[in-house]
Amino acid sequence: AELKSIAILVPEQGSDFGWNQQGVDSAKAAAAKTGVELTVAQGLGYGDVRPTLRELAEDGVGLMLCHASGYNTACPEIAQEMKVPVAIVDRPDLLKPGLVADYTLSGHEGAYLAGRLAAKVSRTGTVGVVVSGEPPSWNSQSAGFAQGVKAEKPGTKIVYAVIGPAAYSDAAGGQRVTGSVIAAGADVIFGQGNGSSFGMLQAVETTKAVDGGKVLFIDVIGDKTTLDKGFLLTSVLWDMTPVYASMVDDIKAGTFGTKHYKIQLSDNSVRLLQTKNVPADAWAPIMALRDDIISGKIKIEPVFDAAAVRALMTDVAAK
Amino acid sequence: MDMILSQSFLTSLVVGLVMAGVPLLLAGLGEQISEKAGVLNIGIEGMMLIGAYAGFLGAWQTGSLWVGFLYGIGGGMAVALLMAVLCVRIGLSQIVIGIGLTLGAEGLTALLHHVQFSRSYPRLPGVETWAVPGLSALPVVGPGLFDRHPMVYLAIALAVILSMLYRKTHLGLTLQAAGDKPAALDGAGVDVLRTRFAAVLCTGALAGLGGAFMSEVGAGLFIPFMTNGAGFIGIVLAMLARGRPLWVLAGAALFGACLSMTTALQVAGINIPTDVIQMLPFAAVMAVLVIFGRRASLPAALGLPYVRGAR
Amino acid sequence: MPAAPLIEFRGVTKRFPGVIANDQVDLRIHAGEVHVLLGENGAGKSTLIGMLSGLQQPDEGDILLEGATVKLTSPKRALRSGIGTVFQHGMLVPTLTVAQNLSLGNPWWRFRREGDIAHRFEALCADFGVRIDPHAITGELSLGEQQQVEIFRALLRGSRVLVLDEATSMLTPQGVEELGALMRELAKRLLAVILITHKLREAFDFGDRISILRHGRKVAELGPEQLRETDEHKLHQLVVRSMFGGAGGAPHIRRADATGERRPVLTVRGLSVDGGGDGRVAEVSFEVAAGEILGIAGIDGNGQKQLAEALAGQRRAAAGEILLDGRPIASLDVGARRRLGLRYVTDDRLGEGTVGAFPVSTNLLLKEIGTAPFWEGGIERPARIREHARALIEEFDVRTPGPDTPIARLSGGNIQKAVLARELFGGARVVIYNKPTYGLDVHNIASARRRLSEAADAGVATILISTDLDEILELSDRIAVMSGGRVVGIIANDGDARTLVGEMMAGEMTGEERAGEAA
Amino acid sequence: MMVEPAQSSGAGSLGLVTSAAGRAAVRIGLTAVAPVVLALVLSGAVLSQMGTDPLEYYGYVVQRAFMTPSGFQATVTRMAPLLLLGAGLILAFRAGLWNLGLDGQFMLGATAAAALAPPLAQVWPIPLVLAASMVAAMAAAALWSLLPALLKAYHGVNEIITTLMMSFLGLSVSNALVKLAFLDPTTTVPQTRTLAVADRLPPLSGTTVSSGVLIGLVAIVAVHLVMTRTSFGLRLRVVGANPRAAIHVGLRVPLLTVMVFAASAALVGLAGAVEILGVHGNVRADWNPAFGLAVIPLVFLARLNGLATIVYVLFFSALQIGAESAARRLGVPHYFSLVLVANLLIVLALVEHLSQRWRLDTRS
Ligand SMILES: Nc1ncnc2c1ncn2[C@@H]1O[C@H](COP(=O)(O)OP(=O)(O)OP(=O)(O)O)[C@@H](O)[C@H]1O
């Protein structure tokens, strides 16, 4: 089929150095690569997006990228109603040929590597995971991270804390909770959150680890290097460009909605950010592990359930 | 489990309590001044938010937290000025205007943030703490409570000072008369409107300072909607405290402690879902109300505009 | 002529939307005089002194203090100029102590020195032979005490002019006497006292000079010589004519003797009510027969209000029985008692008797909400409601632009007429009146009393609670006196009732003695 | 100019004008149109500060929200929960009760409906499922209001504190319920089961408008009529306007208080149900549209008049729909609509005050 323009819908402004920005940037890159027009609908919030979807469909958009797990009920419904293909996240079960495709994003492979790296650089033998909420994509990364830590140094403790209900914007809460996690011994923080992740970063920058040394921060999805003041260890970067580009190709080829799209280490759609804060000798072994994962030598199963994630943490902590 | 008992962790819980509690304390003390004087200041959430934004802006532009606090106070007072003119001077409904101001402040700060900071997310450098000589050497509470930014001490001192002012000077009497029987205060030769006007401005100043503390010290940055209902909790604290600043202090500490506890339980690996733990502070307040819920002695003229000689 | 006046009003005019409250008023107030302002309700008395106390500013004219024009732009200015005012409605903060109230008005940063002010207050009290605890919570004092506190407050502030707006309306006869003595004492000490009252008796007893306002204009002034020299009856006529434009006073209504054995309609036995902080009722028993008026006299705050509310069903009784036509009703609520014919005319018409923002028509049916034919199946029938209102407005001569006017826009007297209409309408068996003429002018007082007695003549068992002894004596068949929540005696209203009641009110006779005597 | 004082019954009625039509037109012009224009101008200043042409923005909002079929349908659909929330608020506010716990009650209602409807739809006929879910939602929200209601009615505890606290609590509870009790096991997303599109409240024929809007309209008109035309409404208004008079005339104030709270919360809960059954189909964890703070100004703007509330809700829905679209085209975040509503509220309150003063001044 012919495809002239696509649209991406994101809940927050596409300038958050995270989920939203990465989605918008990737969509831009994919549109440029495949030669289609892109409409960006950002800051839509977590309410009802049906009006926007209908409007986009009326405007002749040929593919709508619903880049939020909260949109995965509305988008397939409107796809059906308006006969316009949509791509959603976190609902692989809703696949529908020609209409609905899923690209559940899981950076668990990258998070696993981050976990290995964290365990390597931790001096105190304790690392922290701070999240603002427990959506599936974060759960799988939290789990991946814990598995990585465990694999690298089984004795390492993992402290896990969720900030709270309104935590997307709770920057002060992010700082407070991260501060407590650092005080509980963590000297590497794996942080996932939107606005609150800036609070986590702030805590990392301004709090000393229990051994008096520096605390390092591992970010997810986006690249905050330009904002870094020397505390960013790495980031599990996502790049949806290949995903979006192949969606466009699939629509053109008439095969849309027949397969799941993934981000993964193998095509660099998930990768670990190398910063100057990574010790020189630590990077090479991590890259070797990456190759093992790609080759299938190491298998990491994604864990999406919050309770299972917690079990993983306490498990580790109990050792 | 050992980390739960480690000194540094316990300290961090005290720190968490202080960080969460101070903005609530300032907001509660501020709201209390208005309420005493008979103005139910529902706009305090907006005042905090503007204070948070202005405080961050000031600190970020000048590099000085103290200048930031002044900005925050100014921001809060600007909103309060609007409220005072509309509700005290003109006598419009305090609840309507309060909600309007909160909405407006939410929208405005989110827009300003979008225009100014959403591409750079600037953060402030770490906060300089000031250790109270002697006390800061105590275990746990020493570093947790007595090695903080001076604004923490000032906020706590403010509760004590206000409590003393209310008891020792005519401030408390004047405010109480403005709230309980404004006509009597007027008859005694004190301008009721001016008293209430000043009270609302003080509320704005304290709420703005609380917001500024949140953005400058609590988070080190500004994020839209970051006050997250702290102002409303301030209203609740002020109402529960029935005019006594030290009760606001206790209430703010309780709330802060509950928030700290949620972190503590999680870090301890106690597997209760976060949402259940998050209910703690609110459930605590409701429990207090159910158990001690006698007729809350709110000022008789609370919420009513004063018009001299009205019949 | 006396020396230059302390205060002088020169051509003072004050307008309110739709009313000229004061019209070119000239008035001189001299030191050492009690100057009485008379005038019917709405004549402009409060407005005039409002300008003196800084609450309002004149639209035209000047106020002079010792010959010099002053601008009294705020209560503070007035206080500084030595003008102390005791307003019609109390002006103390009920939640503060007396001493705290006295120190109100200091700048907020000053340290509190309640000890000092308490001492000075006590000294002043002693000077005038009064005892009030400066550390008592003001709201817990009696109204008379609160008023004395206000007067002393004005004196403590060094006032040279003391303004008392309807200061006597809340007081008992003794209280009035005491206040009169206090005023005379103040005048002796060369203060100027301005007294506003509705009672001519007080004006003649306490006043050195009387000014009469009518429709905002000063229509007469009687100096000390005139007051001394003119014959009392003539004086009375003169004043009444000035106040009301020659219409004369109210006709005297004396009830036809209504003694004789009649079946009691309302029987109260051993009724006790916990009043909380504000007065209680203890073991009260009495009966009222059809067509009978039982007056309940007593100093304000001796449980009358609690008794009335307990009878009406607004307040729970702690013990005792209430029988209506022999049927116990103590467990019934207000509505059920009303349906049985028990009605209550409250003394607080604006505070609880009416909903000011609602139309007259609704207020006339406020106690019948939901009943047919005005509501059918819960649905309002506006035409019938308005029709009902028109009829009552007509019958009770309620002066209102129409049935849809919010009742708060009516004058006090007309609001009271509407309340009377509501309570007397349809099958009233027992009506409890609580201070039914409080705050009304002479005309309205007369018409309210006439209503009350006509209803009684038509067979309504009537309970008349009043602090106005004259009213009780004028209307009642029997008189009960309440003191400290008890009925200390019930006597027939005959020749020496005034002295007996006065003695009981003053506490010179115990309930047992009284009961023995009355039996 | 001579203007008769408007006849206003009750605290906030919109002075249903009885005087001559011309005068009424002038008054409406001055008190309704002028403030809107002024608020638009003030907010427009904010827009132009952000480098956007206000006229273009407003034009675009009107165009999208009213002139395009899908936009208008979206506007009308968005009205449904707001109307129900407005109805609940009018009921409470007219009775003098500050029910500020809307968000918690709304979410509990929504959660109850979302928990019940999908499994029931497997076994019961759909109309019955929808009705049962709505009843459950109303019951859940009403139950949640019981504690504040009882505390207010029998202990005089200020309901502003308790409803706010219960609102925060309710949000946590509904979240916990979604994540722990009513989780959809077929997906990793923490949300309830989804009610199939075909099983939801049917759209108005030929449109995408949820028939929830009819429920909303019926509810608010019913509340309006109850408050203005029935004995029950009058009793509530007496309680609201003068609680002491209510006791004096023998109304059972505590009972009425509890009833009003329950009814108000039930309507709010119904709003949640209608939003779920008509639009969303499920409740996601951590979802909270926070309609409360937006609706309160609307009912005040409408002076607690049900019919006027419909107009303001329409205005607000249009603003939201238009602003979402304008955000994309003109780059103005939709937060702008908050600024506009706040401006409108303040300006209108001010103008109303001034016009009342002016009315008094011209009376003599
Ligand atoms: N604030 C006001 N606004 C409008 N009209 C007023 C106001 N105050 C007084 N008036 C009107 O001015 C007139 C004079 O009122 P004022 O209170 O001075 O009378 P008064 O002689 O003290 O009566 P009363 O014996 O009832 O106390 C009345 O018609 C009154 O309604």
Ligand SMILES: Nc1ncnc2c1ncn2[C@@H]1O[C@H](COP(=O)(O)OP(=O)(O)OP(=O)(O)O)[C@@H](O)[C@H]1O
């Ligand atoms: N606050 C007010 N604003 C405007 N007008 C008022 C106000 N209060 C009273 N009035 C009007 O002023 C007039 C006088 O009021 P007031 O209560 O003093 O009546 P009055 O002359 O004493 O009558 P009555 O003898 O029946 O009590 C009335 O016509 C009333 O409508």
Ligand SMILES: [Mg+2]
């Ligand atoms: Mg008067």
Ligand SMILES: [Mg+2]
């Ligand atoms: Mg009068």
